[in-house]
Structure formats: C-alpha cells, structure tokens
Amino acid sequence: MLNFEFENRTKIIFGKKVEEQVGALVSANAKKVLLHYGGGSIKKSGLYDRVINSLQEAGVEYVELGGVVANPRVSLVREGIKLCREEQVDFILAVGGGSVIDSAKGIAAGFYYQGDVWELYMREGTFDECLPIGVVLTIPAAGSESSGGSVVTNEDGLWKRDIGSLKLRPVFALLNPELTYTLPNYQTACGISDMLAHVMERYFTRVIKVDLTDRLAEAIMKSVIKQAHIINQSPDDYDARAEIMWAGTLAHNDLVGTGRQGDWASHGIEHELSGIYDIAHGAGLSIVFPAWMKHVYKSDIPRFAQFANRVFDIEINTMNLEETAIKGIEAMESFYGLIGMPTRLSQVNIDETRFNEMANKATNDGTTTMGSFVPLTKADIMAIFELAK
Incomplete structure (x- = not known):
C-alpha cells in the first residue's frame, strides 16, 4: 500500500425531501448565489420551484444560468464566470447531474483567475481560490457531488479536458433518491x-x-x-x-x-x-x-x-x-x-x-x-x- 492523504470536506445529506434544506444550507455559506442547471427537466419535475422557494424563504438572493448540456461546454462556463462577477455572486448552487456540477466547478475555478478559464484545463495556468459550491443531485453517475474534478469540452477544436483540486469539492451535496425516479x-x-x-x-x-x-x-x-x-x-x-x-x-x-x-x-x-x-x-x-x-x-x-x-x-x-x-x-x-x-x-x-x-x-x-x-x-x-x- 502506498502512502496517502485522504480529505473530503463535502457534507452529504441523504434521503427523502432533503432538497428542502437547500435554502438554509446556502444561507449559512453565502448571501447571493448562482443557480446553475441544465434543461427543463428540473422545472417539469417541480424541483426548480422547490429550490427557489427554499432560497427565498431563507432570504438568499439568486441569479440563474441554465442550459448545461451533456459534455458541458466551456463557452457556458465563460458566460457563468462573467455573470458571477457582474452580480457579485459568492456561492454556486448546482442542481443537476455531473455535467451541471462540472460546469459549476469550472465557473468556480475561473471566477478569480485572471486569464481564460480554458488555460486551467490545458494545464497552462493554476488557481489558488475558487467560489464555494453546493449541489442538489438529480443524476447518480459522475460522483462529481463530492469529487474535486471537473471535465468540460471546448467546442473550438473539440477538446475535452479536466481540472482537479481539493478546493473544488462541494461544501454540501443533497442526495434524494426519489429525484431519480423519472x-x-x-x-x-x-x-x-x-x-x-x-x-x-x-x-x-x-x-x-x-x-x-x-x-x-x-x-x-x-x-x-x-x-x-x-x-x-x-x-x-x-x-x-x-x-x-x-x-x-x-x-x-x-x-x-x-x-x-x-x-x-x-x-x-x-x-x-x-x-x-x-x-x-x-x-x-x-x-x-x-x-x-x-x-x-x-x-x-x-x-x-x-x-x-x-x-x-x-x-x-x-x-x-x-x-x-x-x-x-x-x-x-x-x-x-x-x-x-x-x-x-x-x-x-x-x-x-x-x-x-x-x-x-x-x-x-x-x-x-x-x-x-x-x-x-x-x-x-x-x-x-x-x-x-
């Protein structure tokens, strides 16, 4: 066995209706949050409304950025970085599966970085700090809800690359198996x-x-x-x-x-x-x-x-x-x-x-x-x- 260090800061909250806790968890960590998600599935299921209501009840301000697709694109990550800076966001809430979480991590990593975020994925730059992230998981797959990795695709050249850092592990992840029924x-x-x-x-x-x-x-x-x-x-x-x-x-x-x-x-x-x-x-x-x-x-x-x-x-x-x-x-x-x-x-x-x-x-x-x-x-x-x- 090799020497190792194991550290995982992500608080996992698991079970039925745990997504109802999201407002309180975010309010303990932030004042203004980016709500990041994919297509229309969370709206059709009612999850979007439950999350919004929870944030509002906790007095958390929010801005939204949807549109994450499978194999998330760096172009949306760049858009998210710009939005977070303009709106002075101090937390990112990813509601979705691995693609949404990976995109959120890209935004988090690029928020303080002075160059183009793709440089991080190409190992041409490094980051020392990032925005904190929380997760409401809807698709069990990537494990991104408690990992330090993010994978995104650059449409220019069709490159798919990753970054990894302990800093990118989400602060919390809410896992309700009922959200996966559909x-x-x-x-x-x-x-x-x-x-x-x-x-x-x-x-x-x-x-x-x-x-x-x-x-x-x-x-x-x-x-x-x-x-x-x-x-x-x-x-x-x-x-x-x-x-x-x-x-x-x-x-x-x-x-x-x-x-x-x-x-x-x-x-x-x-x-x-x-x-x-x-x-x-x-x-x-x-x-x-x-x-x-x-x-x-x-x-x-x-x-x-x-x-x-x-x-x-x-x-x-x-x-x-x-x-x-x-x-x-x-x-x-x-x-x-x-x-x-x-x-x-x-x-x-x-x-x-x-x-x-x-x-x-x-x-x-x-x-x-x-x-x-x-x-x-x-x-x-x-x-x-x-x-x-």
Missing part, C-alpha cells in the same frame, strides 16, 4: 456505467497489498450490478435507487483509491470520443473499457481473474487463470448489454475515420503515454479503438 432507462444505465468505470480505474492497479480497498471496490461494483437489475424491473424501487445513488458518490470520492495508483487511461480515451462525437460519457466508457481490458489483461492475469471471481462470481480455474480472466471480461461486456449500453463503436455510428486524430490528441502526437496499469502508446490506443469497432 430518469430514462438509458440515462440511468449511463450513470451506472460511469460509476463502475470510476471504481475500475482504481481497481486495476500495479500496487500490491491493497486487499482492503480491493474489497471496498468489489463491494461497490457487486452492489451496483445487483441494483441495476432491480431498477430495470422496478424503476421506482426506492431502496435500489438509494443504493445506486450512494454507490455513485463512493465510487468517486477517492476512498477506494487510497493507498493505490489508479489508471485512468479508459477515461482519457473516452474523452476523445465524447469530445468529438458528443456521445454520452457512460456510453463511451461501456465501449472503451471492455476493449481496454482485452488489450491489457495479459499483463496481470491474476488480477483480472480475481475481478472475475469476486465481482461476477466466476469460479477460478486454477489450471487456467487466463480462461477465468477472459470470462470476467465477457461478463462485464454482457452486463453492459443487459442494461442497454453499447459495447461497440459501430453501435453509436462511429467508424475508424478519426481514430488517428483521437490517438494523437490522447498522446500529444505520440510523444506521451496514457495510464499506469499499462502505459499506452499511440499504437496501443489505435489497437483499442480497433478492438472496440
């Missing part, structure tokens, strides 16, 4: 794919003697898979929705990554896909991860066999561990299919036309590698795209 099946499945990927990026590591976090990661994955089947049959099952919502947070609050080194190559490859083709992040991950597994599993067959056994209950063939490892990869791919996720690029109408461009972007024109479990060269990434066709 999610379309596809969106629920995309979220499940995302949270599983967050765990697997940490699970497949070269660090040894990490049995505790192995077991934590396996428990999250097994629970998510079990509850996904229940939700498929009973979308309004509160307990299943609650398990999934909490799993999404635990998958990405850094707990299961303590003492180990994560990989993150699959996320990096997926960012090129969704940056260019604007597909759902979870859908991109369900395509990339099995292909990545097929490409790298021989470098550590025992770990893949352990994954197969502990996550999918596949009996270990002690005479042929590779057979067990392959069955685990097949089980993962089969699960994605059962919940309606694509596992091939052809299923989302992506061909090989831009493979070279994406591999170049991922490796700075072939000058760097990606990932740590197996450092991937440009040729490796091209091979993974081929496996994903």
